Amino acid sequence: MSASYREALRAALLYLLLSVVWMQLSGYLLNSFFDSSAELLRWQLINGYAWMTVSAGLIFIARARLLRCLGIGARLRERSEDRERLRQAAAVFDCTREGVLVTNGEGLIVHVNRAFMEITGYQSEEVLGQRPSLFKSGRHLKGFYQAMFETLDSRGEWSGEIWNRRKSGEIYPQWQTIRVIHDDLGRHSHYVAVFSDISAIKNSEHKLMHLAHHDALTDLPNRLLFTDRAEQALASAQVHKRGCALLLIDLDHFKMINDGLGHTIGDQLLKAVAERLKAMFGAGITLARLGGDEFAVLAESCPHLVQAAALARRIIDGLKEPFPIDGHQLFINTSIGISLFPSDALSAEQLLRNADSALFKAKSGGRNGYALYTEELTAHAQQRVEISFELRNALDQQQLRVYYQPVHDLKTSRLIGVEALVRWEHPQRGLVSPAEFIPIAERTGLIAEIDAWVMQQACRQMCQWQQAGKVLSFVAVNVSSRLFARRELYQQVAQVLRETGLAPACLELEVTESAVMEDPEVALEQMHRLRELGVRLAIDDFGTGYSSLLRLKRLPVQKLKIDQGFVAGLPWDEDDAAIVRVIIALAQSMGMQVHAEGIEQVEQAAFLLEQGSHLGQGYWFGRPVPAGQLDWLRAPVITQSLA
Ligand code: C2E
Ligand code: MG
Ligand code: MG
Secondary structure: OOHHHHHHHHHHHHHHHHHHHHHHHHHHHHHHHHHOOHHHHHHHHHHHHHHHHHHHHHHHHHHHHHHHHHHHHHHHHHHHHHHHHHHHHHHHHHHOOOEEEEEEOOOOEEEEOHHHHHHHOOOHHHHOOOOHHHHEOOOOOHHHHHHHHHHHHHHOEEEEEEEEEOOOOOEEEEEEEEEEEEOOOOOEEEEEEEEEEOHHHHHHHHHHHHHHHEOOOOOOEOHHHHHHHHHHHHHHHHHHOOOEEEEEEEEOOHHHHHHHHOHHHHHHHHHHHHHHHHHHOOOOEEEEEEEOOEEEEEEOOOOOHHHHHHHHHHHHHHOOOOEEEOOEEEOOOEEEEEEEEOOOOOOHHHHHHHHHHHHHHHHHOOOOOEEEOOHHHHHHHHHHHHHHHHHHHHHHOOOEEEEEEEEEEOOOOOEEEEEEEEEEEEOOOEEEOHHHHHHHHHHHOOHHHHHHHHHHHHHHHHHHHHHOOOOOOEEEEEEOHHHHOOOHHHHHHHHHHHHHOOOHHHEEEEEEHHHHHHOHHHHHHHHHHHHHHOOEEEEEEEOOOOOOHHHHHHOOOOEEEEOHHHHOOOOOOHHHHHHHHHHHHHHHHOOOEEEEOOOOOHHHHHHHHHHOOOEEOOOOOOOOEEHHHOOOOOOOOOOOOOO
16 A cells, blocks of 8 residues: 555544544533533533644645645556556557658658658658758649648648658658647647558559550550540640641551451550550650550641551551561551541540541541542642652652743843753653642742752753853742741852852842732842842842842842743733733833743743843743753744734
8 A cells, every 4th residue: 555545544443432422422412411510511612622623624624635645646547547548659659650750840850750751761850850851752742731731720731742852762641630739828839740651542543543544555645544644635736826736647458457467466456556656756745545556646746637647658658668677577458547636626526426427438538648628638648748759759869850931031032041941750640740849849848948949950061061161040949938037048058159150140039029028128238148148139030029129129130030920911901901011011110121931922922022121031932942952043022013
């Protein structure tokens, strides 16, 4: 028995004894009151009072001691229960699989448990006294932590997913609950954070998501993900006013491979096709396997059908190379259906449906080809795409030719110069007009090579004629508007002149009026540089480009070529006649030569001569021909008088 219990027992016994004494004494006093004399009574009363006072005092002391002892006893019991509770809490704190971290009100770590150490890799002594910012992953922005502390302040608790860093440096996701502990005055005395490592859950979640959105065989996005991505891409294209193309790819006769060689080989072929397709595309293109032998491609920046058709051609050609699988060399052909956003459809689903009907068209059109959803465009686009592909080889395979069209002095009718005009001698289609392939070459960027080549050929030819004693004032070459503004043009011209040795004054560069007016300041600078080289400059197709007269005056140009559209109606069309008159007057006032093109009749030549045009070019004088066929002696006399 402990000392305090013994003391409590003693106090209880004393209290009992005194109570008995008190009861005895009060009984005796009452009896005496009735039996004794007054004197005795007073003595007894005084004594009784003293007794009563003493005994009451004793009782008070005894009671106080008893109560104190009982209080101590109760407190001791409470303390031992608290100790028990603490022991249990410590066991839970230590055994729980969740990491626990406690900070004081200043945010310094004061406790961590064993799970904390296992999860984070830190020992307790490494983190005690530190701040939890030690574990920051850097994945969350400042606002994330701000919002967390605001919630802790307002609600006293925060739960959520948070990325932290282990001691090893690895970043991992936690599910964390933080609770604020208040002291008796309501101040934040501690923060308790309980967390679990959810990387495993996250991983399996990720794997599940991947499985749900990807094709198991090829690991490409499946229809679900493809449609989703397509919707997002279309929404963004709408905002940025971009065109997109959706291509549905189907392998021709794939069933035969499956039936003939078995599904295992069929699967391997599909995998190999997926790999080859993947290698073909870069960013901005989503590739998916929609099922079976059907793949889909979404090109996010594909504004023209020609680009979409070119992409289809690239895919068809890319899949033509044999696939070596299990000792077999497998050849496959491909059919592709194309649908365009926004011209054919506005939603991913509708684009897919349209591409599907285009695919059907491609397959029924003999397979191994592509078809556009918009039928009228298919043939036209196909032709342009084929041309752009073939044009690439045309230069290497020396299919391009330079023809020369004579230019005559209208007064003397003498041959005075030539214009170099490019031709394409296509192995199947024969002579292709530049009007057909130059715009395609401009779009594909091939124009730079073509123009450089033509210029070189023309200068060489001019030198050969000069060496043969055939004298011409100039050879004119056309410069594409795409190249005119570029710095390289100057270097290119200088290089050709250097290489061929042609006198610069014999070379005339024709630039269209619209190219000049596109950016007149750049044109002006470029023209001055070219003039410094000593070459002649002419404005081609004049009258179609809305020139500003003020600007025109500043240009260092020697010649205006009246567009053949105005010449065609001469001399009877009054409007054409009036325009031609004005152009001639304008050129003369600015000290420029006038060169009329497209002269097919003598009346036109006569009108132009009469109005003061200096030079004439057209079928009436001679068609563009190869260098060897130029008629040096031809000088048709303009006899007809219009008076
Ligand atoms: P252009 O520079 O205005 O050339 C004149 C065009 O008119 C030539 O067409 C020529 O064959 C045609 N032509 C000449 N006389 C007559 C005629 O009496 N009647 C009719 N109806 N047409 C006539 P072509 O050779 O088909 O060239 C068309 C255009 O292609 C040229 O127009 C020029 O802009 C461009 N081009 C031709 N060769 C080149 C080149 O090497 N480089 C560049 N960038 N463009 C070229
Ligand atoms: Mg020309
Ligand atoms: Mg012209």
